[in-house]
Amino acid sequence: MDHSTLVYLREHNPAWRLLASKYAPLTAGFLYRVFVATNVRVISEADLSEALEYELFSLRESFGADAYPKSAEEYLNDWASPDKGWLRKFYKSGTDEAQFDLTPSTEKAIAWLASLTDRPFVGAESRLLTLFSLLEQICSGTEADPARRVEDLRRKRDEIDAEIDRVMAGNAPLLDDTAVKDRFLQFQQLARELLADFREVEHNFRRLDRKVREKIALWDGAKSALLDDIMGERDAIGDSDQGRSFRAFWDFLMSGRRQEELSARLDQALALPAVAALNPEPRTRRIHHDWLEAGEHTQRTVAQLSQQLRRFLDDRVLLENRRILELLHGIETKALVLRESTPTENLTTLDAMGADILLPMERPLYTPGVKPRLADLALDAEDDEIDTARLFDQIVVDKARVRATIQHALRRRTQIILRELLEEEPLQQGLAELSAYLELAHDGENNVILDGLRAVVDENMEDAIRWRGSDTQGEPVERLARLPRVIFMRLPVT
Numbered sequence: 001m002d003h004s005t006l007v008y009l010r011e012h013n014p015a016w017r018l019l020a021s022k023y024a025p026l027t028a029g030f031l032y033r034v035f036v037a038t039n040v041r042v043i044s045e046a047d048l049s050e051a052l053e054y055e056l057f058s059l060r061e062s063f064g065a066d067a068y069p070k071s072a073e074e075y076l077n078d079w080a081s082p083d084k085g086w087l088r089k090f091y092k093s094g095t096d097e098a099q100f101d102l103t104p105s106t107e108k109a110i111a112w113l114a115s116l117t118d119r120p121f122v123g124a125e126s127r128l129l130t131l132f133s134l135l136e137q138i139c140s141g142t143e144a145d146p147a148r149r150v151e152d153l154r155r156k157r158d159e160i161d162a163e164i165d166r167v168m169a170g171n172a173p174l175l176d177d178t179a180v181k182d183r184f185l186q187f188q189q190l191a192r193e194l195l196a197d198f199r200e201v202e203h204n205f206r207r208l209d210r211k212v213r214e215k216i217a218l219w220d221g222a223k224s225a226l227l228d229d230i231m232g233e234r235d236a237i238g239d240s241d242q243g244r245s246f247r248a249f250w251d252f253l254m255s256g257r258r259q260e261e262l263s264a265r266l267d268q269a270l271a272l273p274a275v276a277a278l279n280p281e282p283r284t285r286r287i288h289h290d291w292l293e294a295g296e297h298t299q300r301t302v303a304q305l306s307q308q309l310r311r312f313l314d315d316r317v318l319l320e321n322r323r324i325l326e327l328l329h330g331i332e333t334k335a336l337v338l339r340e341s342t343p344t345e346n347l348t349t350l351d352a353m354g355a356d357i358l359l360p361m362e363r364p365l366y367t368p369g370v371k372p373r374l375a376d377l378a379l380d381a382e383d384d385e386i387d388t389a390r391l392f393d394q395i396v397v398d399k400a401r402v403r404a405t406i407q408h409a410l411r412r413r414t415q416i417i418l419r420e421l422l423e424e425e426p427l428q429q430g431l432a433e434l435s436a437y438l439e440l441a442h443d444g445e446n447n448v449i450l451d452g453l454r455a456v457v458d459e460n461m462e463d464a465i466r467w468r469g470s471d472t473q474g475e476p477v478e479r480l481a482r483l484p485r486v487i488f489m490r491l492p493v494t
Helices: 003-012 014-019 024-036 045-063 072-079 104-115 125-141 146-168 177-218 223-239 241-253 256-270 282-313 315-320 322-337 388-392 399-410 418-424 431-441
Strands: 087-091 098-102 415-417 453-470 476-490
Touching: 014 024, 014 104, 024 045, 024 098, 024 104, 045 072, 045 098, 072 087, 098 104, 104 177, 177 322, 399 415, 399 418, 399 431, 399 453, 399 476, 415 418, 418 431, 418 453, 418 476, 431 453, 431 476
Parallel strands: none
Antiparallel strands: 087 098, 415 476, 453 476
């Protein structure tokens, strides 16, 4: 508690920054109700933002709209920023929704603020008995002389026998209401502190996981040396005082007999009138379930660390993705170097994006095709001789070339009239080729002639199609055909 240490804590400790913040009442009160009071370990961004928005609405109704001007999302991102460190923002595996958790420093600040409130009374007897019991456990647990340990056990046996005799005689001493309240308040305080300790233990394991990942990213030596180093640190954490204490607590709590015994004793204690007068927290009845839930989070953190080690040990993945790993290794190395150098300017810009809007009314309506009507006429056969050889002198039009001509024309525009198309690409085979265009315009369902192309016939408009041909004597002549307007168009991409 020297001056330099306190100055460092004031500038870097998140708990001190929270207590000195202008919005400390909002932050501490809201985080206490959401995380501490309900023992919630992780909450999604959507749920936490909704709860904070409701809290801000109530406060603005009481203190004015200018009391808390930011939105809920802005406050959450600010509390999770590195310069605050009151919340931990992360993403679970397999999801893209942000998750939030309380940091140990924030829980310490909230616990200190809770200790400032007035207590019903300050109990000294229960604390003294707890201290005496702890000292007794220390002395008896470290006694190496068998004779003295047997003597101590016999003394306890004599005390238990004497108490049994008093109970059988009807002289069993009972705790008064003050002693019951004293001990129950002490139990509640220790139970809350134990939950806070779980979050700090999980935070320590998470720091170990981060340190291991940094070592893997920056390691250039042999894999065996790296594994020895990592396993040594993992064993150091597990064999440390904190690790052994957590393992012993977890083994004790996972005992089914202990859980049943704890539940029965909690029900018996909460049923006492003196305890009911204290209005204990509703979650006190299931405090051991909260311990189990908090311990499971710590176990998941250790499982994540083991998963990272298994990925590193997968030789097959290393061999198959060597190039990818080298690139990622370079990115991670540079990221760790630049981690403390936050850029102050924009790294890149993104042009404004626009959406191509296609309104339903812009789509043309269905136009039924023209059905030719054949007149019932009788043809009179003349006596003139007919040259039957001309029946075999037919012109074959390549429809694939006709389709390609239409597609090529629609690359530069969204639609084109048949007359304009034939002005750019004149007819080469005369009326037969023109018939091929007309046949193609009426082909397909809903006049969709090709993939992405459609033809529409406008009966109200008439176009004149001209082309160069030859008569029966082979002399060049100009032909003219009048027909309804045919429009080829390119369908919009959806």
